[in-house]
């Protein structure tokens with residue numbers, strides 16, 4: 402996938418595991434993809450999460466759904482699972498191991514890295530990360546062990562310093578605040594609960610996509626005016 406295609410895929414980056422939704426995970430994912438989610442990350446974490454074969458089986462079922470929609474299927478943290486399933490990529494954070502070793506372990510696959518400042522961003526790109534996840538932009542109840550909430554400032558700082566890799570903002574993002582993330586320079590938004598906990602996941606994904614696309618259009622218009 403080239404950079405422009407990946408940037409396009411970042412628009413609505415849906416992340417989910419079984420603990421993030423009260424409805425059936427497969428149904429939630431299918432609806433999210435019908436609504437317009439553009440990439441998916443399997444993140445089976447937290448209290449009560451599936452383990453062993455149950456975890457693998459859910460991952461395979463969700464991968465199959467992504468396949469039907471031609472949507473990239475990314476695995477959170479777990480290189481072995483990524484390889485077992487021959488998933489499209491892996492997402493890791495600063496605490497998930499040596500980034501260079503991880504990059505070498507998944508050649509040819511998409512690699513996303515979570516970053517929280519300019520230095521981490523340069524290092525991630527130096528080892529060959531394909532895209533960056535930046536956050537938490539807003540307060541989130543979904544992940545407790547996050548770095549401090551950063552607002553839009555870090556995304557803007559990365560762009561102002563010439564980082565032109567695909568970026569998604571993450572953390573507490575919903576249809577009402579997504580536009581600010583894109584205005585700051587992100588290519589899209591990564592969300593868990595805004596879709597997984599919504600009564601109508603298709604509607605939720607569609608509204609996020611609309612918000613992101615409108616904000617991108619405004620960014621382009623502003624560039625022309627300047």
Ligand SMILES: Cc1ncc(COP(=O)(O)OP(=O)(O)O)c(N)n1
Pocket residue numbers: 414416442444446477478492493494495496497513514515533534535544569571591
């Ligand atoms: C797209 C995206 N961005 C950031 C994260 C967070 O990754 P990490 O910091 O490794 O935390 P966990 O998700 O592993 O708890 C992400 N998963 N996806």
Ligand SMILES: Cc1ncsc1CCOP(=O)(O)O
Pocket residue numbers: 536537540541542543544547571572573574591592593594595
């Ligand atoms: C995985 C992760 N990394 C930073 S914030 C976060 C949780 C995002 O979840 P939500 O979209 O429900 O706030």
Ligand SMILES: [Mg+2]
Pocket residue numbers: 477478492493494497
């Ligand atoms: Mg991680």
